[in-house]
Amino acid sequence: MVQKQEYLSKNQKIVLDDVEKANQPLKAYSILYNVQKKGLKAPLQVYRALDKLVEIGKIHKIESRNAFVACKNSNCVVSNATAFSICESCEKVTEINNSKLSKYLSNFEDNSGMKYSKYNLEFFGLCKKCKNK
Amino acid sequence: MVQKQEYLSKNQKIVLDDVEKANQPLKAYSILYNVQKKGLKAPLQVYRALDKLVEIGKIHKIESRNAFVACKNSNCVVSNATAFSICESCEKVTEINNSKLSKYLSNFEDNSGMKYSKYNLEFFGLCKKCKNK
């Protein structure tokens, strides 16, 4: 039996490395620009690496921004429960790591009869800096 | 002083009408196709109407799907607090209207010093139908 992938491939490492260095969300085509010196020439190479990295939880996608950010949560193995705060002025994005919140949302049930296996939450507002401007 | 808009313009009505009829999220270019018989010819006409309708809360954007859905919540005047359940199999989307949840999230504060004015939450899973297949 072929095992599930436990390592990162060359392109996946290159892309993850770039996103981790950034410390802020990056757009796919910015990543492409950054990694061209390392040999990745086509959008698809970046998107494929991103897909896998998102799947295994190393990277999260900020859906409202079409941008990708490295997971800071060292134990985040799967990206099935994500929460972010987004400053609408400077666009600073921070991953929220709050066990009460994640517990609350993971256990949330409504009357639809649907059991949720995953969620993504994005908060918007002004960060400290921008609030005081 | 010029007052804030209280009515819908022609294009806004046409677009809202189409989205409300759908009862499910529509893509912008599907809307464009639908409303071409009513004279809207260009993507921008649709996007501009959508922008306004989202701003005033008549329509919500499902960020993870790049799709737009009418607000079912009759009292939803501003779209500053939205939650949806999304079936990953059939793509059925339902707006969650749960006062405990919205209260919890509206009052949520973390240690970032950021006060949130808005949020969007998307739950993923399998709906009743798809679960039993």
Place this chain on the structure above:
DNA sequence: AATAATATTGTTATAATATAACAATGCGTT
């Protein structure tokens, strides 16, 4: 009624984001 302020419309072109399709290679398992 004329003016000003703002929102809306129409239009063409283009930017930005993402995937399809196909061929080849690499790597662990049988």
Place this chain on the structure above:
DNA sequence: AACGCATTGTTATATTATAACAATATTATT
């Protein structure tokens, strides 16, 4: 060696969204 599968490379194209400019419409104020 043969198989299965993930990854890679590549070209082309699909999908989603906005820029820029000119014109018209609506409403509030003078």
